[in-house]
Amino acid sequence: MAEPDATTKPGTAAEPGTAVEPDGPSRPAAVPGVGAGVGADPGGPGADHVPVLVRAAAPYATAVTLAVAQGDRTAVHCHGRTARDGEPCTPDTVYELGSVTKTFTALLLAVMAARGELALDDPLERHLPPDWRPPDLRHDGPIRLLHLATHTSGLPKLPPGLLTTALPTWTSNPYVDFDDRRLRAGVARTTVRHAPGTRYGYSNYGVGLLGRLLAETGRAGYAELLADRLHRPLGLRTATCSPDARHRATGHRRGRPLPPWLIPGLPGAGAVRAGGADLLRFLRAHLSPGEGELGHALRDVQRPRLRLARSTDRLGLVWNLRRAADGRDLYFHSGATRGFTVVVGFCPQTATAVAALTNTGPALDGRFVQAAYETLKQLAKPTD
Template sequence: MASLEGAVPDTYGAWGDRELAELVRAAGPGASAVTLAVAQGRRQAVRCSGRVDHAGGEPCTPDTVFELGSITKTFTALLLADLAAQGELALDDPVERHLPAGWRPADVRHGGPIRLLHLATHTSGLPRLPPGLLTSAVATWSSNPYAAYGERRLRAGLARTTVRHRPGERFGYSNFGVGLLGRLLTEAGRGAGYAELLADRICRPLGMRATTCSPDSPHRATGHRHGRALPPWRIPGLPGAGAVRASGADLLRYLCAHLLPGEGGSAYGDALGEALREVQRPRLRLPRSGDQLCLVWNHRRTRDGRELLFHSGGTRGCTTLIAFCPQTATAVAALCNAGPSRRDNFAQAAYDVFKRFARGVGGE
């Protein structure tokens, strides 16, 4: 496992069990599997509960794969920063520079152009969802709303989009924007698909063997919504916004790489090390909040100077959160196979667990 230098693996001890039990309660009866992965100082643990399906199946383990939903966006941001570090693009590049041949950009009415940095900071002015997606999602809204929205519809939707605010001027969370960014990165990355780019630039260097965009990955936890098993999540037109799935063990590798971005040496390479640092740099202050936004990552500074970086995710069948604090060498990934609902508080409970670990009081 790529990890903190000198870390002591603690996969099968009791450390973190209390927090896992807390997350199991927060996930509620809708989830059959819950994973908590933690790094704190020199200690690491991956705690698991339940089985991959309410109907039975194999036990949940550190290698059980969950759908990550919007946590995918942090991978897209890291790909952007890696391509920039290798000189294959620049954060200030206009979108038009990396559009596939024959694609028309959005119509920007004021200012412009939209730049890659705007897509990675949700300031492009693009709407939350691309035109045409809701129409295509009606039949599968409760299970797989993105499944019928492929690249052809993305191309048509972009051409139909009008941006009415000056790019870079306003924050507006956009699956459309980061999904489009993922597509542009495949052009800049010499035409490799998003899944291939992810595997080549991030997963292999960091030793993330279970991380994939494939809906049919082995050892996957079945997603559930209101206790009902769902088919695997599919998001073919916007994979950079929500297609990645990963295990608790892999996410611990991923987060630990962010904790020590400059110490990867030949294991990561200079460009990926630079990219891991670049995604953590605050870019703007969020409206009506003291929080800031980095490249996709949310950034919160505590009164005692600790920096908390975090992102949550959800599909119809899974809820997830990842977070890390560089000052205390703390990282947490929390995963369950029940989709978000108004009644659950899994993501908030996971964030509360992370805050305690980041203060050095978790895991007792």
């Protein structure tokens, strides 16, 4: 892989550095059996898609979970075991989410904005720790929090200095030695070579730094803020940043078991792990935001902020947004660590949500990501 935590956008080629334009006023293995959870019937929505996902995760995965909501009907289908000699998977089996973490960071940003703790237009410097030196800007205009949440900050994919520390553990835990001290040094060494807000370039660095700024502003660690502002209010029981999560699946890379993923300097880019049932609760909250600050934030992350040049795709806060031919909006994001692949998405018009998880690193051909996205497309179709 080209970077420690690469994501694949279904149906498109990566276009780092494409220009952006404003959008709107403010963008065949056998299947031995499937279990169900979250109060769902065993043959509930999505059951027919599980074999496809299991094949897409073969030959190295030992676990696949598909969590689905269609209106009031929900199901969490669990295939396999947490490891080759592990316990059977359940709706609470915990997977590493990789870059799906970024959707949690975006929602935390929106919640803190709704509470008046910050504004999306705030410049980065306003929320840096006081002894940190900001990036060197070669153009007019500051990097704003909104730019970090829409991959338009001009920051590179990875912070300076990370690749050097990543090489010894490149195939297992490339971020493990990149801590807060190294992030501080990397920010000071960063040069931004084009004006913030003018070009799209997917950046683990940008969203990871956003998580650090939110922690600084909230006067708590990133994990503590998530637990206080999101996990408890949304009723998420398994969601955590801790590598010691109970009932966790073991990640695999080409069949080799891996240690838990650690990303101490950039947790906002990829530290969250959760079970399928909790991911479904998280997604369904976006379908029924409710009132109050959290409800406002759940709506705000979905509002299109920009559209990608030479594409019909748009971006909200972190979320990718693609409009189907029949006018349905599909929000989605994928994530990967060395040992896990996860895809999440939802469709407001049909009240559909899908989370697909497996405990093997992303295949180079993107089979699991594409199969999961096709599952979302199919399940989100209107029913007669």
